[in-house]
Amino acid sequence: MSTAEREDARLLLSSLPVVVMAVVAAVDLTAGPEVGLLPMVSLGPAFAGLIGTWRRTVCIGVVALLVCVMLGAYDGLFETRRGFTAMVSVAGVTLAGVIAAVMRGRREAELASVRSIAEVAQRVLLRPVPRSAGMLRVAVSYTSAVAEARIGGDLYEVVASPFGVRVIVGDVQGKGLAAVETAAAVLGAFREAADDEPDLSALAARLERRVDREANGERFVTAVLAEVHADDRSVVLLNCGHLAPMLVHGDGSVDFLHPPAYALPLGLGMYADEPAHPYRAGFDEGDQLLLYTDGVTEARDAHGAFYPLEKRAALLENSEADAALEALRADVVRHVAGPLHDDAAMLLLRYR
Template sequence: MTTGEREEGRVVLSCLPVVMMAVVTVVDLTAGPEVGFLPLVSLGPAFAGLIGTWRRTALIGVVALLLCVGLGAYDGLFGTRRGYTAMASVVGVTAAGVTAAVMRGRREAELASMRSIAEAAQRVLLRPVPRSAGPLQVAVSYTSAVAEARIGGDLYEVVASPHGVRVIVGDVQGKGLAAVETAALVLGAFREAAHDEPDLVALAARLERSVAREANGEKFVTVVLAEVRVEERAAVLLNCGHPAPMLVRSDGCVDFLRPPAYALPLGLGTHGGEPPRSYRVDFAPGDQLLFYTDGVTEARDADGTFFPLEERAGLLKSPEAEAAIEALREDVVRHARGPLHDDAAMLLLRYR
């Protein structure tokens, strides 16, 4: 549901109490006291409690009570058992609506507090990447599957190291706070090791030790590491079980940079498998490298069709890298026609 649709729904609900009381009034005046519509005036405060504040709900309740007294007098029911029953129903429903509004307000305040904390955690965990590094333009996009949290287990970082511009994009197994904790561990280790380790193989080994030591085999992280060597017009990649980055050449040709052999995700090194091996690709002016998590390629439409990333590579033609990746993100959301079922992170490197 879009923001406009949510706002439209709130407006409809806010008008509903008045509409319901007006309808009950018209029907009661038309049908007469024999039909017994008078207690339905309590629908006003009942619907008010669904969305309004407790003050607005109480105000609607007072209006409903006055309306009930007026209609009861008009119908000749004021002072009778039916009249008292109708007024009692209005008072009881109003009290219940006020209570519900108070409890809902407290929950909304707690949720707003959690969101602000999550946003602060996101700024620390996924701090803004540099918009440029030498001749490289950098842009990122992150869409969390958990709207209330706004953060999840996907991670990314760009570090200008003595060995070149180094990049990591990864996806932690699972969701929630445990995934965020593991993502913070990997990013912390990467930010330090990116300056120290001479090559990506040594960097991956250091990350593996960090994850294995802290996660105890209970978590694993798929990552792709990259080192852009501008003077050589090349990029060196190392893939640990992560989706292959997409390379868009200056002439529009698209290639997915699959490794000669995938290494196991971080945290599973004790299980054997292929050792991490780096591989080199040409990366020249005009080229673009898109790193992403599986939340992008596994986004499905109503028919279960996966997002066709290769077919959408043309969306990256915008002169500005940030506009290009935002256009691609919006296309992913349109394809899914609603909230994504998994976190989706993208990082674009553009060689200007």
């Protein structure tokens, strides 16, 4: 839903209590007191309590009581108990609406506080990556999902190590604080081990041990590790059950760098018959390497069609890496035409 559509919906909901009371009053004046619609004036404060603040609910309730008094006097209902019964009904519904509005406001404040803390935790976890590392230009995009899944387990990091520029992009199984804790453990282990381990196999084994200690076999992490060697214009990859990186060549052609054999996700290494093996691919000047999570490729439009990442590779033609990745991110959001159902992380590498 666009900003304009949300604003129109908000205005419609805000005017609903007044519209309801106006309709009830018009029908009562037209049909007469025999119809017995006067107590329905209480629908005004009832709707106000559901969608407005308690102060607005009180104001709508006062207006409803005035309407009730005027219509009751016009219809001659105060000569019997019907008029007083209608006023008591309006007053009671207004009181209930005020209580509901107060409780809803408190819940919304608590939810806003939790979301704020969650977003801060996510920013601390996914600290800004360097815009350049060695001979590489780096751009990162992270799009949060809907509110229920705002804290996710998507992770990424870039480290300029003695063995080349090392990168990780991964996705922790599940959502919530448990997924964030696992993601933090993986990133901490990666930042420490990237400078120490001589090859990606040893680095992956180190991450495997960390995930096994943290998750105790109850959670796994799909991840792809990359090591860029500028001297021979190549990239070494190790894929642990993750999506294959997309390589966009200088001429616009696209390759997905699938491994000869996928390694098991981190945390499931106990079930592997043999350790993970890296594989090498060309990565020359003019090429772009995009690593991403499944929130990108599994983004669906209104008809259930997945996002066609390969067909959108031309969006990365912008000479500025950040602008190119932002164009791709915006296109994913347009494809969904609403909030994403999963976090979407993307990391773009290109030579400076």
